Amino acid sequence: MRLVVFGAGYVGLVSGTGLSDLGHDVLVFDIDPEKIAKLSDGRVPIYEPGLADLIHRNQRSGRLQFRSAIPEPFDAADAYFIAVGTPPGADGAADLSAVMAAADTIAKVASKQAIVVVKSTVPVGTCDAVQARLASAKVPLEVVSNPEFLKEGDAVNDFFKPDRVVVGARSEEARQMLRDLYAPLQLSGERLVVTDPRSSELIKYASNTMLAVRISFMNEMSRLCHATGADIHSVRLGVGTDSRIGKKFLYAGPGYGGSCFPKDVQALSALGREHGIPMRIAEAAHGANEEQARFLGQLVEAALGGVMGKKIALWGLAFKPETDDIRESPAVKLTKGLLEKGATVSCHDPEAGANFAKLFGAGVTVKERDYDALDGAHALVLLTEWRSYRAPNFAEMERRLVPTDAGGAPVLVDARNIWRPSDVIRAGLRYQGIGVAASRLADRPSQR
Ligand SMILES: NC(=O)c1ccc[n+]([C@@H]2O[C@H](COP(=O)([O-])OP(=O)(O)OC[C@H]3O[C@@H](n4cnc5c(N)ncnc54)[C@H](O)[C@@H]3O)[C@@H](O)[C@H]2O)c1
Incomplete structure (x- = not known):
């Protein structure tokens, strides 16, 4: 044809x-x-x-x-x-x-x-x-x-x-x-x-919103884990092994991003409004997603005792691995918040660095090599679970990061929960995941 x-x-x-x-x-x-x-x-x-x-x-x-x-x-x-x-x-x-x-x-x-x-x-x-x-x-x-x-x-x-x-x-x-x-x-x-065309059009919005709802629900659970001392990994396993629920799209993280979920969830809400049928679940998923982005910013602030004057490194700028797309990415939201609060941002992504540099201009430093982004930073936030970030050299991270003025060890904020806290702590760093307890080193002075 x-x-x-x-x-x-x-x-x-x-x-x-x-x-x-x-x-x-x-x-x-x-x-x-x-x-x-x-x-x-x-x-x-x-x-x-x-x-x-x-x-x-x-x-x-x-x-x-x-x-x-x-x-x-x-x-x-x-x-x-x-x-x-x-x-x-x-x-x-x-x-x-x-x-x-x-x-x-x-x-x-x-x-x-x-x-x-x-x-x-x-x-x-x-x-x-x-x-x-x-x-x-x-x-x-x-x-x-x-x-x-x-x-x-x-x-x-x-x-x-x-x-x-x-x-x-x-x-x-x-x-x-x-x-x-x-x-x-x-x-x-x-x-x-x-x-028919109308059902087909709705299938797309219903599918994306269903997936967004699962993510937002688990993100809310992760916040409840922080408040109650429960552990999101166990909750996810316990919930996802129910064959009626299934294991996919149950990972807590920095909130969903990309060019589809955020916009499609909001478009479904708008469609509901237009027809007088409130899309309460879609609206809640969107609200919970915004909340999760704020929560991540608060986690970073709490770990460092404020971010004013601090340098924060980011690994992962794309909204997901294997793409250079940064539309609505958690890294964009977090960076805006950090810059507004007086932090400096140094970052790396295997593919999305150029798009990020274009968006933020001189406001951020984008490094070609992953560990270079860490030099002199007080914290590293992992935002996208690229394969190359999965098994890092924590000792190298410890050498490059610096303690906070109050002497607290540098912190790794693992917004995708991909690292083992014990590996991080063994290297003399603090660990902060999403929906998991902060590392016991939280208030200990740096070993240096
Ligand atoms: N990106 C995804 O993962 C994905 C997945 C499923 C569905 N969708 C949907 O598919 C659509 C496209 O998404 P995308 O991510 O490819 O968008 P995109 O922004 O990457 O690309 C859109 C392209 O359309 C071009 N364009 C704009 N007006 C045009 C016109 N009148 N004639 C010809 N070209 C024109 C733009 O220049 C741009 O290159 C959206 O509705 C999106 O929601 C996207």
Whole structure:
């Protein structure tokens, strides 16, 4: 098939490249000429494992191209995929201006009957609104909902081996076309959920909010652990071994981030408000997430007896490992709070350092090498559980960090609970996890 993908972001790039790898002729269209120039030149503007190789292979084959216009023969595409951003507006509702702009372009360009596949995460009723927007097209176009569920950091794998594909279409022809398109992924019937566009649109928000609720619930439990002396690891194990609940998405941490959960939870709340159905669970998940970010800041402050004039090192700036995406990342929130309170911040991330430096400018120091971020800092906060941070040299950390003025040993705030407190304490450092008791060295003077 001949396909056009709107948006060369995380979703559009992965889906467009994946579709070309399945043998389709794909043009990825973006309004950002700089992005298109880079991609045409073989430079990939985002970090996503396996993506660059896949792009290069399909570019070489001639099946994948990047453009800021839609030339012939792509005016006669079989399908147009909309994978543009839907960021939150002032009231939390999704901003659909990019989706509608894409629809306008399709209406102008399309010269052959086709389907328009909405992959962007959009509120219920958007596909119908896009359908109305396409009324001026010269040819029949049917809008189909096909929300994207890929996870950044594992997106290529998710494209080729999705848990499920959700398709919301009104006509049998459009449904069949999507079935044919995804058939090479060998989806057995039960992993292809075929429904109407409105249900399909809601499935996406319901899925993300359900996951966000689990995280926020466990984060609340972690705060209760601090207050009561319970241990979040035991609570998680005890809860997650119930087969009705399951083990996934039960890890306490610094709060969820990224370009999806925060915005989708708020967009669902906004959708509920619009229809007079309060989304109390979504609202609570959002509130608990904001609270967790504040709580992390308080933990750091408490561990250091205030952060004014202190230097804090951060490991992990991306909202999760294996991505360079820092949108709504816990590191961004924590850094803003620390800077406001008079601390200095020195940090490292295997892939997201450049994006972080761009966001904060001279306000923070971003180091190329992980341990260099620790030099002269009073605390290290681990925010993203990259593999390379999992088995660190605690003695090296102890050499690089410095005690507080009051003589307290430097502290490691392990916001992902990945380190063994005993290893940290043995190195002469203090340990502070999330939902676990602070190390007994908390008030002991430094060994130095
Ligand atoms: N990032 C994820 O992990 C993920 C996962 C599932 C779903 N989604 C959803 O997919 C959508 C896209 O997300 P993303 O993270 O890829 O966004 P992104 O911000 O990385 O990329 C969006 C791209 O769209 C381009 N664009 C904007 N207007 C355009 C137009 N009129 N025509 C063509 N291109 C245009 C932008 O220049 C940008 O390159 C969002 O609705 C998001 O909620 C994202």
